[in-house]
Amino acid sequence: MKAKRVNILGIQIDNIGMYELIDKLRLNGGVVFTPNVDHLIKLQKNREFYRVYQEADYRVCDSQLIMFASHFLGQPIGEKVSGSDLFPAYYRRCANDESVKIFLLGGLEGVAEQARININAKVGRNMVVDTYCPPFGFENDPVECRKITRRINNSGANVLAIGVGAPKQEQWISKYRSRLKGIEIFLAIGATINFEAGNVKRAPAWMSSAGLEWLYRLALEPSRLWRRYLVEDLAFFVLVLRQKFNLNHKRNFTCEKNLFESR
Structure with a gap:
């Protein structure tokens, strides 16, 4: 039985399928955030963003790279639910x-x-x-x-x-x-x-499935996205390795710390 939530770099991500999520939203409403690699990096350093993230009713995986990381960490997420897939699925489901x-x-x-x-x-x-x-x-x-x-x-x-x-x-x-x-x-x-x-x-579906959607977007908007994808987000892979070997320490923003710092 899969875990209901998966911990990736200190963020609890809901292990829920697209249509199960839509049905829950239609029944009870709620706030949905869609963490991707860029979010996870920002969340290590931005305490206000981290606080706000905890208010979401659902946090669903918006990245094939996070999917790969979840398998590597031994807590696989069952389905990628990106915002750009969730939104059209939602309005089509509610068409009538x-x-x-x-x-x-x-x-x-x-x-x-x-x-x-x-x-x-x-x-x-x-x-x-x-x-x-x-x-x-x-x-x-x-x-x-x-x-x-x-x-x-x-x-x-x-x-x-x-x-x-x-x-x-x-x-x-x-x-x-x-x-x-x-x-x-x-x-x-x-x-x-x-x-x-x-x-x-x-991006074409095959690029998304291969975890290369970032490369497609980078090719479209290199001046805006090069720093995000080629500099800032590279830390994701280091942090996943540290999580795998229990080297990441618990976040403590009151001490002006983040996961890049050791205690």
Whole structure:
């Protein structure tokens, strides 16, 4: 019997399948974060991001590399549930459920609106009821954030899909979810809005299965992603090896420490 949660670098990841998760969300709602390698590295160093991550109802594996690591560590995750797979699976599953109404928050100007048009055409109804592309730095502008929360509340949506990058999207959910009275499901989905709009293509399935989706994205956006993938995220492999041999120490942010430091 597989473990319900798997510990990867100090983060408890839910060992749950795509459609089991969707059924749970439809029944009880909840907040979903989708940890990938970049998240796991940021979580070693960013105490606020780590705190916010603990608030999620579900943390599901968004990386084939994490899948490989879980097998290496002897606690295999059964299924990769990336945000870019979960979101379309969710709206297709709910296509005939008129009560499901989605708000898209994220993307550059016009991107979320194009995603709305595409999704509504696929499901044959006005499931995505409204969208908003926030300006750069919106998360630090209380006036702008109040405007966003009012717009979401006035839309009648009960599902918020936010794609503004990590840790921004997770921290925004944590800060403002209590003000979004009608939202029952919160999905932090990264670049998924761009994929749904069609202005960014996903990696071929074979690359994703081989753990090479990062390479495809790097080829598309080298100037933005080279440091993340070729410098910062390399520490993931070192930390997994340390976990394998019990060399990682428990995180203690009150002492300004992280997993890169020994005690």
